[in-house]
Amino acid sequence: MIEVSRFWRDPALPFVEARRVRDGREVCYAAHSHDCFSIGAITSGRSTYLSGDSQVEVGAGTTVVMNPGVVHACNxxxxxxxxYLMLYVDLPWLQARGFALPAQTLSTAAGLYSRLLALFADLFEVDLPxxxxxxxxxxxxxxxxLPAEIDSMRAEHPQLDAAAAFIRAHRADPLSLADICAACGLSRSYLIRAFRQRFGLTPHGYxxxxxxxQARAQxxxxxxxxxxxxxxGFADQAHLQRAFKQHLASTPGHYRDAVPTFSRASPLLQVKRCPHVP
Incomplete structure (x- = not known):
């Protein structure tokens, strides 16, 4: 039986983690977001890729990009x-190096795809100094x-942004929709509709x-x-288990017990150019 999914973390590089999925049919996601920058390589087959309000089909040789906070899913x-292979990098580490978030959500550039596979191979080679x-x-x-993101593309909406900030600040508390409405001064019906349009999730989903x-970080x-x-803020371990699996296609235990390295013999880590990618 093949290993469907594996996470990788290394104490020497605490600001980055990776995931390898060998059979994406067994790893399905609800719409979710990350607080880190994510970039990945589709290494075989095809999938759907939801990012924000667009959904496309992606295949082997494609690089996918998820900026922090952007709702997405691949299935x-x-x-x-x-x-596929995914890399998750903490935003403060990137910002300290002057990195600007890209505007694109995917690329079929063969050069980028090859560079990303080479990077995976380097990270998993623990002897590299x-x-x-x-x-x-x-x-x-x-x-x-990937060109940098244009910050002014999204119109301002202070009340919706206040609602999102209130949720983030009180995410471990037993929040109700009435609490959020009171904090931002919006009606229930408008908040639910407009919040989903702006953030890709309902207030409850957010x-x-x-x-x-928060659980992932801990x-x-x-x-x-x-x-x-x-x-x-979950009712119990079973509640976290269900939500974690829906959002990250992994149990909390599988995620927590990440391995220190992947095998260099894995065919997913061999660097090669995808012949059909322009």
Whole structure:
């Protein structure tokens, strides 16, 4: 039986983690977001890719990009097999190096795809003395392939932004929709409709997503799942288990117990140019 999914973290590089999925049919996601920058490579097959308000089909040789806070999901196409590699990088580490978030959500540039596969191979080679430097060089070069994001593209809406900020600040508390409405001065019906249009999730969905993100950060430190569940605002461990699996297609235990390295013999880590990508 093949290993469907594996997470990787290394104490020497605490600001980055990776995931390898060998059979995407077994790893399905609800719409969710991350508080880090995410970039990945589709290594075989095809999938749907939802990012913000657009959904497209992506295939082997495609690089996908998820900026922090952007709601997204990748899922199988009618049961077809597909596999991918994902890299998650903490935003403060990137910002310290002057990195600007890209505007594109995907790329079929063969050069970027090859560079990303080479980066994965470098990260998993624990004997390399300059892995952080190689990671930094990749992100220094990324604007050559992906232009920077234009900050003024989204119109301001102070009340909706206040609602989102209130949820983030109180994500571990037993919030009600009435609490959020009172904090931002909007009616229930308008808040639900407009919030979803702006953030891609309902206020309740956004709250759940924030709680999963908090739990994820705590689990990276090896914390007990039951303790993390209560601190993040879940009713109990079973509640966290359900939400975590829906959002991250993984159990909390599988995520927490990440391995220190992937096998260099894995065919997913071999650097090669995809012949059909322009």
């Amino acid at each position: 199988p196409i009618e049961g077809e097999g597909w596999s 300059d892995r952080e430097a190689r990671l930094a060089r990749f992100f220094e070069d990324l604007p050559r392939y 709250l759940l997503d924030q709680r999963v993100q 689990l990276r430190g090896g914390r007990a799942i039951a303790e993390v569940a209560l601190e993040a």
